[in-house]
Amino acid sequence: MTLVADDISDRAAIEDETTHAETPVRAPASRHRHRLVASAATIIVLLALWTAASAFGLVSALFLPSPIAVAKAFWNVATTGFVDATLLQHLVASLGRVFAALFASIIVAVPIGFAIGLSPIGRGIFDPIIEFLRPLPPLAYLPLVIIWFGIGEASKIIVIALAMLAPIVISTAAGVAGTSRDRINAARSLGASRLQVLGHVVLPSAIGDILTGIRIALGAGWTTLVAAELVAASRGVGFMIQSAAQFLVTDVVLLGIVVIAAVAFALEAVIRILQRFFVPWLGKT
Amino acid sequence: MSRLEISNVTAHYEGAAAPVLANVSLALGAGEFVAVIGRSGCGKTTLLNLAAGFAFPTSGRLTLDGQPVRGPGPERAVVFQDDALFPWLSAVDNVAFGLQLKGVPKNDRREAARGLLARVGLAGLDERPIWRLSGGQRQRLGLARALAIEPAFLLMDEPLGALDAMTREHMQQLLLDIFLATRAGILLITHSIEEALFLATRVVVMAPNPGRIVRTLDVDFSRRVRAGESARAVKSAPDFIEARAELLDLVFEREAQ
Ligand SMILES: Nc1ncnc2c1ncn2[C@@H]1O[C@H](COP(=O)(O)OP(=O)(O)O)[C@@H](O)[C@H]1O
Ligand SMILES: [Mg+2]
Numbered sequence: 001m002t003l004v005a006d007d008i009s010d011r012a013a014i015e016d017e018t019t020h021a022e023t024p025v026r027a028p029a030s031r032h033r034h035r036l037v038a039s040a041a042t043i044i045v046l047l048a049l050w051t052a053a054s055a056f057g058l059v060s061a062l063f064l065p066s067p068i069a070v071a072k073a074f075w076n077v078a079t080t081g082f083v084d085a086t087l088l089q090h091l092v093a094s095l096g097r098v099f100a101a102l103f104a105s106i107i108v109a110v111p112i113g114f115a116i117g118l119s120p121i122g123r124g125i126f127d128p129i130i131e132f133l134r135p136l137p138p139l140a141y142l143p144l145v146i147i148w149f150g151i152g153e154a155s156k157i158i159v160i161a162l163a164m165l166a167p168i169v170i171s172t173a174a175g176v177a178g179t180s181r182d183r184i185n186a187a188r189s190l191g192a193s194r195l196q197v198l199g200h201v202v203l204p205s206a207i208g209d210i211l212t213g214i215r216i217a218l219g220a221g222w223t224t225l226v227a228a229e230l231v232a233a234s235r236g237v238g239f240m241i242q243s244a245a246q247f248l249v250t251d252v253v254l255l256g257i258v259v260i261a262a263v264a265f266a267l268e269a270v271i272r273i274l275q276r277f278f279v280p281w282l283g284k285t
Numbered sequence: 286m287s288r289l290e291i292s293n294v295t296a297h298y299e300g301a302a303a304p305v306l307a308n309v310s311l312a313l314g315a316g317e318f319v320a321v322i323g324r325s326g327c328g329k330t331t332l333l334n335l336a337a338g339f340a341f342p343t344s345g346r347l348t349l350d351g352q353p354v355r356g357p358g359p360e361r362a363v364v365f366q367d368d369a370l371f372p373w374l375s376a377v378d379n380v381a382f383g384l385q386l387k388g389v390p391k392n393d394r395r396e397a398a399r400g401l402l403a404r405v406g407l408a409g410l411d412e413r414p415i416w417r418l419s420g421g422q423r424q425r426l427g428l429a430r431a432l433a434i435e436p437a438f439l440l441m442d443e444p445l446g447a448l449d450a451m452t453r454e455h456m457q458q459l460l461l462d463i464f465l466a467t468r469a470g471i472l473l474i475t476h477s478i479e480e481a482l483f484l485a486t487r488v489v490v491m492a493p494n495p496g497r498i499v500r501t502l503d504v505d506f507s508r509r510v511r512a513g514e515s516a517r518a519v520k521s522a523p524d525f526i527e528a529r530a531e532l533l534d535l536v537f538e539r540e541a542q
Contacts, residue, residue, distance in 0.1 A: 182369035185339045190383035190434055191359030200386070204373040281372035284416040 065251040070258070073251035082252055083243045085235050091259070093235040097153070097228075098221050101160035105217060109165050110210060113172025114198075117206070126169070134166040138224040142231060151232040156225070163224040164217035171216065175209025176202055208279035215271040222264050237263075287350055287360065287437040289313040289336060289470060294345030296331060304343070305331050307495035313438065313470040318507070320473045320481035321489045324536060328496025329474045330366060333440050336472060337363050359383065362431035366442040366474075368423040370415045376426055377402060377411035383434035394433075401429040405459065406452075420447035425456065432463065438470045439463075445480065453480075454516070460484055461507055478532045482506055482525060483516070490535050500535055504528060 047067060053059050054066035061069065077087040085093070112130075115122030142159050149155040179202045187201045229238025237256055244252035275282070289312070296306040306328045313319055313336075321329050334340040335347060338357040347354040349361075357363075362383075370379050378385075380398035389397075395411075402408055405425040415423060424444050431439060445453050461484060464471055475481050481488045483506055490500040506519050519525060 180369065182365050182367060183371060185337070185357065186363065186365060186369040186371075186430075187382070187386075188339075189337055189357040189359070189361060189363045190430070191386050193386075196386055200382070201371070204371070207373075279373075281414065281416045284372075 062248060062250060065254060069251045070254045073249075073255045077240075077252060077255060082240055082249075085240075087240075087255075087259070090235055090237050090240045091263070093233075093239075094225055094229065094237045095263070097156050097160060097236070098218065098225050101157045101164060101221055101225075102214070102218065104157065105161040105164035105168055105221075106214070108161075109168035109213070109217075110172050113169045113206075113210070113213075114176050114202075116169065116173035117176025118202075123173075130166050130169050133162065134170070138163040138220075139227050142228060146232070156228045156233070159228050160221045160224050164221045167216040167220060168210070168213040171209045171213025172206060175206030178209070179205040208275060208282050211271060211275045211278065215268060215275075218267045218271065219264060222260070222267065226260055287315050287470065289354075289361070289438055290346075290348045291332075291336060292346045292348070294335060294342040294347065296328075296335060296340065296342045298331075304495045306335075306342070307497050308345070309496070309498055310345075311489065311498065313472055315437065315470050316468045316486075318464050318471045318473065318484060318486045319489060320475055320485035320487070321491060322475060322478055322481050322532065322536065323491030323496075324493065325476075327491045327493035329491060330442055331496065332491075333363070333442050333472065333474060336438075337361055337440050359434050360437040362434055362436035362439055364424070364427045364431050364439070364441040364444045366446070368420075368427045370423055370426060370430070372414070372416055374415070375411065376407065376413045376415055376418065379415060379426055380429045380433050382430060387434075398429070398433060401433055402426075404432075405429045406455065421449065421452055424448065428456075432467075435467070436469060438472065440472045442474045443476060444473070446476065457484060458516070461510065464507075465511065478529055478536070479520065482528055482532070483510075483520060488532065490532060500532075502528065502532070 050064070051067055054061060054064055054069075065073075074087070076082075077090075079086070081087070081089070112122075112126050116126050116130075138159050141162065142155075145155045145159050145162075149158060183201050183205065184197055187197050192200060225236070226238035226241075229236040230242045233239040237260055241253050241256035241260075244250070244256065291309060291311045294306060294309045295304050297304050309328075309332060311319065311332070321332065323329055331340065335342055336354075338347075338354050338361065349358075371382065374382065377395055377398045380401050381389075381394040384394035384397060385391075399408075399411055402411060405428055407422060407425055407429070410418065410422070415426065418426065424447055428441070428444055431441075445456050448456060457480060460471070460473070463469070464484075473481070473484065482504055485504060486507070488500075488502045488504060489498055490502075491497065492499045506522075506525055509519050509522075510516055
């Protein structure tokens with residue numbers, strides 16, 4: 001026996017708590033800036049190629065209208081409209097369908113995700129359904145849904161909601177199953193009932209994953225929506241593209257594509273902001 | 286008078302042939318402070334999980350006032366090794382959580398929680414999100430959260446592990462104060478032999494493979510602190526040093542084999 005430290009843990013380093021508490025740590029901003037510059041450059045080059053291609057008549061305006069023409073189309077559709085509706089009205093129709101479907105999907109998918117994440121029986125019941133639905137392209141079951149529910153709004157919303165179901169269920173189940181054992185036990189030893197554990201620990205733990213599921217679902221729903229509107233609709237961005245294509249109004253077709261991409265991008269950004277607001281601790285504990 | 290009794294308990298982790306704990310017996314009554322020491326991996330946390338009701342033994346009995354333990358309960362509050370705080374709640378709401386479960390109105394429970402935050406040296410950090418606290422601050426918050434429900438037993442897994450030396454001494458004093466004020470039965474897992482001797486009324490030494498108790502030592506150094514001796518004086522008294530040497534021998538002898 002010699003003089004050894006009184007410390008018999010294998011955790012040798014004892015953290016000095018004061019140094020860690022207040023030091024703000026930031027990721028180097030320059031990397032992020034470099035990326036943004038590169039992305040901006042890509043967009044500018046593509047726009048320049050596009051402009052050049054149409055300006056020098058490399059491609060007929062019928063096939064590839066110039067960016068200016070698309071900008072003009074944007075102005076026209078936004079102010080006077082296209083096939084009986086302004087761009088805003090088309091957008092509202094499309095977004096209305098997506099959010100109605102999202103609402104329906106969340107109401108069904110979150111409880112199913114909880115059932116799968118919480119109990120083997122729940123997993124046994126719902127896994128086959130979700131695994132059947134998940135790989136199906138929504139357009140494969142769209143005709144069936146139309147046979148069952150007609151060509152009205154209901155069919156479109158149902159198809160979009162079905163496309164959104166699997167991502168939300170799977171993410172919710174992962175979040176629920178991934179709830180920290182210690183946190184559940186902490187709540188139980190503080191006197192929490194089963195229901196209180198669910199509401200006070202499991203649900204807040206899973207919020208981040210549920211939002212991730214919603215983000216993926218919105219992406220899936222948005223692509224499905226546009227396709228669904230190609231089939232039967234009287235308003236909507238997808239419908240607008242379809243009608244424009246029939247009359248060879250290519251600038252409106254391009255405009256529609258750009259709008260769809262922009263909305264998808266915006267939806268994604270909004271969910272990410274929500275995630276930062278609701279789950280600010282993510283990656284920090 | 287509450288009494289938690291662990292009798293001849295053997296436990297296995299699922300799928301493992303060898304037991305993680307073998308024939309462990311330990312009793313914890315009100316007014317007792319039991320410190321458990323032993324090298325990493327000897328089953329200290331497992332023992333605490335059994336006492337808390339988070340896990341169940343393969344054989345043997347666990348009773349609380351003579352009744353079999355069937356799960357966790359608010360009379361046995363736990364302070365976790367990895368804090369296990371709720372990041373969606375502010376510091377003060379983490380502490381108030383147990384009272385919230387009981388339906389205590391928001392203002393009352395927050396007031397009680399603020400008092401406890403001050404007690405563990407976190408006054409003024411009420412609204413601080415917990416991911417902006419240091420490891421040591423989080424452990425103290427975990428202690429405050431457990432104290433808030435005024436438990437009959439306090440089960441603590443290395444709660445002072447992440448503290449620097451100064452704060453650690455401060456917290457040891459706090460644990461003693463809490464012990465004296467509440468007379469709660471305390472089970473403290475620690476990797477510091479000195480801490481165990483200084484705080485406990487009984488020190489239990491565990492050894493691994495399988496996890497078992499190899500030595501139980503009744504001590505009363507904390508009583509001498511209470512009687513007016515300074516902490517420094519007690520820690521450098523000949524009998525303290527002798528006990529410390531004996532426990533060090535025990536732990537390191539086992540480790541060497
Ligand atoms: N969930 C688990 N499954 C299987 N083995 C485990 C589990 N948790 C701990 N063990 C093993 O049981 C033994 C005791 O672990 P633990 O009680 O955490 O020890 P200590 O707290 O004393 O460090 C270790 O050998 C560890 O590897
Ligand atoms: Mg441990």
